[in-house]
Amino acid sequence: MADGRWACGNRKITMITFDKVTKKFPLGNIALSDISFEIDDNQFVFLVGQSGAGKTSILKMITQEIKPTSGSIIVDDFDLTDKNFSQKIDLRRKIGIIFQDFKVLVDKNVFENVAVSLKVIDADQSEIKAKVKKALELVGLSKKELVFPVQLSAGELQRVAIARAVIGDRDIIIADEPTGNLDPKTSWDIMKIFKKLEGKRTIIIATHNTDIVNSFQKRVLVLKDGKIIKDQRKGGYEL
């Protein structure tokens, strides 16, 4: 494991570190070009930029879906670029992921969809029951735990995905265009849930939604052609 940076009180302040990270795909196109940034523990960060700017590549590198061509990535205490890195499962158990297309399990009801996040880590039934109920309360779906996805609206499906991501004490929440398939009102409802999580988890949201980014006034990393062109501590959506 890599050495994390720690502040007084034994609390780690840096959760994610990208150091001179470049990603070239086999056909030669460059997704990321020599980018460096750090994200603190419990920080709320927006990744903005046009399509193809490299937002999703950053998220996929954090979850180890893709590996960088060069550079160093440290997430929590895991050095993802270590050649001997073999803790992919442990890493992913610390990360909750939310997708634009929800990726809910269509043959499982709301409760089961959320519970799957705990089942994969072999949690016991009583723990699963208690934590799922709590997560469903957070996203406002307490009364729909036995409902199947086909009966839910897009906003409700995204709530299920958020509940699945936050359950199990996952330290990092990653959301790739979480409001991309939602109408403006539902998008705001979804963002209110993220607001509730602020300060409790490290949250990284890749989005195109100008209004949301501007209104939250959180840290914004602006990407263009695989490079970070702006890093604002309390920024808005500027390309």
Place this chain on the structure above:
Amino acid sequence: MKDIWTSIRRTPYQSLSAFLILFFTLFLTLILFVSLTFLYGTLNYLETKPQVTVYFQTKAPETQIFKVRDELMSSGKVLNIKYISKNDAFNIYKQLNKDNPLLLEMVSANILPPSLEIYAKKPIFLPEIAEYLKKQGDIDEVQYEKDIIDKLLVLTNTIRMSALIFFSYLILMSIIVLTTMILFKIALKESEITLLKLIGATNFYIRKPYILESLFLGITASTLSFGIFSFIVLYFNPFLQSYFKGITALSVDVFNYPLVIWPLNYVFFAIVFVSISLFGVVIASVASYIATNKYLKV
């Protein structure tokens, strides 16, 4: 069990296809397995039958004949030796020609040679035994059916080799077809598998339901194929009894333990059931393992 049933219910056609492939593969395997077992049993039976008959000169003393007999018995290559004295030979002659008094009058026990009928443990020992006998004194003639023995040896080896090749082919084909069927089934769940991988599921957690379902299908298919096969065998039992009339028992060696396969018995049936179930479970598990591998590289 509930999860397995739910999975089968949600993809009924793929499950049915996988089940039918398993069933027909196992049923065919069962027929071949039992047929080959009986063939082996029959070959083993025939292998104990080949014999060398050595005729001694009429003047040969019994002590010489017994000396040869004892040396052969101590060689470890002989199953049994039957001594036919002059008087025994004469009795056999009389029995064979009891309807022809003229022939009986012309022959007495003194002109008939004493002989040894030698049953070898394996046909491969026969030429060696014959050579040994030819070198002994007071020998008139050594007889053994060399061509038949050679053909039997060739047939045995050919069947063993063919069975090995055919079983390998059957196993390979059934795994390929079954893997393809399970792949179709899993392809519908690619997105679910990807999600599970991304939230930290182990490969075993993802594989488990597919392997369990395959095991369930494997055991069900082997049980059904065994049931149908047993019914057919028992139905044709009277025919088999007339076919194997005169053969008291057939057996095959299983790990140096002689397993009696005829007459039909519970031990043989139990071993066949366990073998076919294991075969079904192994090919179903291997196929589902290979099929899930494709989607676990996230």
